[in-house]
Amino acid sequence: MGSEWAALAGDDVTVAARSLLGCRLTTGAGTADAVTVRLTEVEAYAGPVDPASHAYRGRTPRNEVMFGPPGHLYVYFSYGMHWCLNVVCGPDGTAAAVLLRAGEVVAGVDTARTRRPTVRRDADLARGPARLAQALGLDRSAYGTYLLGPGTVASLAPPARPVPPTAIARGPRVGVSAAADVAWRFWLVDDPTVSPYRPHAPRDRQRRAAPQGPARPGR
DNA sequence: GATAGGATGCTCT
DNA sequence: GAGCATCCTATCC
Numbered sequence: 001m002g003s004e005w006a007a008l009a010g011d012d013v014t015v016a017a018r019s020l021l022g023c024r025l026t027t028g029a030g031t032a033d034a035v036t037v038r039l040t041e042v043e044a045y046a047g048p049v050d051p052a053s054h055a056y057r058g059r060t061p062r063n064e065v066m067f068g069p070p071g072h073l074y075v076y077f078s079y080g081m082h083w084c085l086n087v088v089c090g091p092d093g094t095a096a097a098v099l100l101r102a103g104e105v106v107a108g109v110d111t112a113r114t115r116r117p118t119v120r121r122d123a124d125l126a127r128g129p130a131r132l133a134q135a136l137g138l139d140r141s142a143y144g145t146y147l148l149g150p151g152t153v154a155s156l157a158p159p160a161r162p163v164p165p166t167a168i169a170r171g172p173r174v175g176v177s178a179a180a181d182v183a184w185r186f187w188l189v190d191d192p193t194v195s196p197y198r199p200h201a202p203r204d205r206q207r208r209a210a211p212q213g214p215a216r217p218g219r
Numbered sequence: 220g221a222t223a224g225g226a227t228g229c230t231c232t
Numbered sequence: 233g234a235g236c237a238t239c240c241t242a243t244c245c
Contacts, residue, residue, distance in 0.1 A: 043237070052237070054230095062230065079238045080227030086237090099237060118240085130238050175237055 001071055001148050004158045008070045008089050008148075013096040016070075016089040017044040017186050018168055020098055022159035024106065027136045029152055035108035035136050037126050038159075039100060041187040041194045043173045045086070047095030051178035055095035066095040071148040071156075075133070075140055082130030083139045087147060087156070101129045101174070101185070104193045111137075123192040163188070 001009065007019035020042050028034040045053040047066065054063045054076065065074050066088050074086035074097050090096035103126040105112045112125045112135040119125055126132040133139070138154060147156040169189045172180055187194045 045237075054237080057231080060231075076237085077229055079236065080229070082227095082238050084237065101237085128238070173237070177236080 005071060005148050008087065009091055011090065011094075013044040013046050013089050013098065014184060014186075016087075016096070017042045017098045017184070018163075018165075020087060020100070020156075021168060021186060021188055022161075022163040024157045024159070025100070025103065025136065025147070025154060026107075026157065027138060027142075027154045028108075028111075029150070029155060031152065033108070033111045033137065035112050036106050037103035037132065037136060038106050039103045040191045041100075041102035041185070043099040043101055044089075044184040044186070045097050045099060046184075047090070047097070050182075052173065052176040052180075052182075053095070053097070055097075056178075059095070063095065065144045066097050068092060071146055073138075073142055073145040073147055073154060075138065075143045077140065078130065083133040084129040085133050085136075085138060085142075099129060100132055102127050102187070102193050102195045103132055104191070105135060127193050128195045 008016045010016060020039055023039050024036050025039060026034060026036040047053050047055040050056060055066045059067055062076060065072050069092040070089050072088045074088055076084055078084050085100045086097040088097050105122060105125045109122060115134055115137055116125055126135040142153050145153045147154055167188055168186055170183050170186050172183055173185045
């Protein structure tokens with residue numbers, strides 16, 4: 001790992017999150033379907049000390065890569081239909097990760113558009129964690145990919161120019177039910193590709209468990 | 220423009 | 233079996 005990635009291996013996952021803003025993530029390098037995204041929005045998750053982290057309850061088959069060395073890709077399946085991307089951070093043995101929430105497609109726009117045919121504006125191609133994964137064409141097969149070196153599946157490159165601290169805003173994380181008051185979401189101010197903030201809204205499960213009335217047909 | 224609600228299946232308890 | 237680190241569409245201003 002080069003010295004430019006030292007922040008990813010440090011103890012402070014919020015420093016790692018900030019250092020990822022402006023980085024360029026490329027998938028399919030060298031192929032006709034290469035797509036490059038400039039990261040504009042991320043969230044930090046601190047592992048065992050963070051109730052909102054997937055690693056809070058310890059090591060499982062799903063989050064195993066989070067406990068390894070930094071710079072690897074943690075991919076998980078969410079809400080029955082979406083893939084989300086994280087960069088593993090912190091020293092080996094520390095289960096910290098940064099969720100990649102949004103980015104700007106800077107190369108391979110045509111490929112990204114074929115993967116996301118319903119979007120209207122280019123700024124929406126990778127606006128939101130599941131959209132970002134879809135625009136990049138990543139799913140479970142990319143789990144554990146090492147990002148900090150050359151690679152065809154996915155690779156990360158530092159910002160073309162350093163991102164000044166004044167260009168970074170922070171606020172509460174999106175959609176998490178635990179530790180929602182922790183301001184560990186970071187984004188580039190005034191960037192049109194940053195996803196809209198939505199506080200966590202618990203779903204009403206009672207409609208699915210209603211004891212009375214005729215049985216619902218399958219959905 | 221804002222907002223409400225449905226879709227969908229993996230993961231862990 | 234409950235709970236999601238979400239997105240899309242319809243509907244109403």
